[in-house]
Amino acid sequence: MNLERIYDQYSEMLFRLSYSMLQSREDAEDVLQDVFVKILSRPFDFNSAEHERAWLVRVTLNRCHDILRKKKIRRYTPLEDIVSLPAEEKDMSILREVQALPSDKREVVLLRYFEDFSVQQIAEILHITPSAVKMRLARARELLKEILNYEE
Numbered sequence: 001m002n003l004e005r006i007y008d009q010y011s012e013m014l015f016r017l018s019y020s021m022l023q024s025r026e027d028a029e030d031v032l033q034d035v036f037v038k039i040l041s042r043p044f045d046f047n048s049a050e051h052e053r054a055w056l057v058r059v060t061l062n063r064c065h066d067i068l069r070k071k072k073i074r075r076y077t078p079l080e081d082i083v084s085l086p087a088e089e090k091d092m093s094i095l096r097e098v099q100a101l102p103s104d105k106r107e108v109v110l111l112r113y114f115e116d117f118s119v120q121q122i123a124e125i126l127h128i129t130p131s132a133v134k135m136r137l138a139r140a141r142e143l144l145k146e147i148l149n150y151e152e
Contacts, residue, residue, distance in 0.1 A: 003036070013115060014031075014057070015029070017060055018031040018032060021068070022064055023099060031067065035059050035063065050124075054121065057117075061125075061126075065103065094144070097144055097148065101140055101144070105137075108126070108133055108137050109137065112137060119134060119137075
């Protein structure tokens with residue numbers, strides 16, 4: 001296993017995925033570091049490049065979920081800060097709407113539309129069936145359509 005090759009090949013994608021999930025540069029960098037420390041601590045034998053990429057994405061998503069769980073427990077925004085936000089900041093972009101989706105739907109949307117994984121690849125990464133991926137994508141699109149039409 002060549003760690004430098006793996007880093008060069010996947011670090012940008014894993015960082016984008018982490019940043020999309022966490023909306024924090026520092027947290028995304030931490031996730032990236034954690035993933036590569038995990039590889040260093042126990043070298044893995046991957047059957048193929050697809051297996052290698054799927055493993056890296058799965059470990060990245062798992063680490064993101066860990067961080068989100070911790071943040072959910074510690075999340076606190078003073079009311080004064082919310083009221084004082086300018087109107088432009090209250091308007092949400094599509095990416096922010098994707099961030100608001102439930103975790104299972106957000107994952108498939110990010111992997112499919114932001115990272116360009118196929119339905120089959122997503123199914124393998126998440127250990128679910130392709131039909132489950134398609135259903136989650138359809139439900140996510142419906143939720144986004146409702147939210148975006150509501151705001152217009």
